[in-house]
Amino acid sequence: MRCVIARFPFDLTKAGVLEAMKGVKPEPVTGEYVTIGRRQYPAKQVGQVITRQDRRDFSAGEVMRAMTRLGFTCNTATEAAPAPALTSLEQASALLGDRS
Numbered sequence: 793m794r795c796v797i798a799r800f801p802f803d804l805t806k807a808g809v810l811e812a813m814k815g816v817k818p819e820p821v822t823g824e825y826v827t828i829g830r831r832q833y834p835a836k837q838v839g840q841v842i843t844r845q846d847r848r849d850f851s852a853g854e855v856m857r858a859m860t861r862l863g864f865t866c867n868t869a870t871e872a873a874p875a876p877a878l879t880s881l882e883q884a885s886a887l888l889g890d891r892s
Contacts, residue, residue: 795858797843798850804842806862812842824852827865835859835866 795804813828816837824835836847839855856866878886 793861795861797839797854797858798845800843800845802843802858804858804862806864809838809842809859809862809864813838816841821869824856824866824868826856826859827867 793804795802810828813831813833816833818831818833819837821832821834825832826835826838827833828838835852835855836850838859839845839850839852840847843850860866
């Protein structure tokens with residue numbers, strides 16, 4: 793399938809992407825990611841591997857659009873849920889220290 797990433801056309805196939813990403817260790821996911829096989833790769837890492845271009849030359853959105861068209865699952869990492877607020881009793885107990 794012909795995909796345009798960073799104003800350059802690429803003829804990409806699902807099998808070609810799977811082959812290119814084989815043996816590539818996923819970096820930690822902080823934003824958009826692509827699920828390839830059982831691994832989640834940052835979109836920019838996938839784009840760099842399949843296009844051999846610098847990550848600054850394309851957006852994660854371009855890669856996500858191309859990977860979605862090829863049938864890969866693309867998502868955005870959610871932020872960790874904030875810790876629940878302590879009640880006033882728990883705060884006082886924490887300030888005084890646990891003396892049990």
